[in-house]
Amino acid sequence: MTIAELCIFACVMLYLLTIVPAKWISVDGAGRYDNARPRDPAFYDGGIRERALGAHQNGIEAFPFFAAAVLLAEFRGAPQNLVNELSVLFVIVRAAYVLTYIGDRPSLRSILWTIGFLxxxxxFFLPLLRNYLPA
Structure with missing residues (x-):
């Protein structure tokens, strides 16, 4: 298993763990998480819970493209060291993105999202350039 493939798993864990603290936090005496109503919109209304849910949902949205890009790059013979390095950097940027989302830093969050997307x-395009890149 490659480092890049482990980063795919790390991305899944990151977006799953993003929402867990929001379910445990009682904000200003607001209601506790009710497992019988896991998608109750009122529970996530405003504040840190709403931002955690947004970060969680964005992680779900970003995951398929990242996973497909990694697998495509590996299957098409892109330089593995570059795939690994970019994948690790992606996970780091996504973790920082989650922190800025929950921490209510929208400008920095947008910058990090753009970096992660790029x-x-x-x-995704590493296989196209493999003949021009070091092995």
């Missing part, structure tokens, strides 16, 4: 695009 890394995924780079991974």
């Amino acid at each position: 890394m995924t695009v780079a991974i």
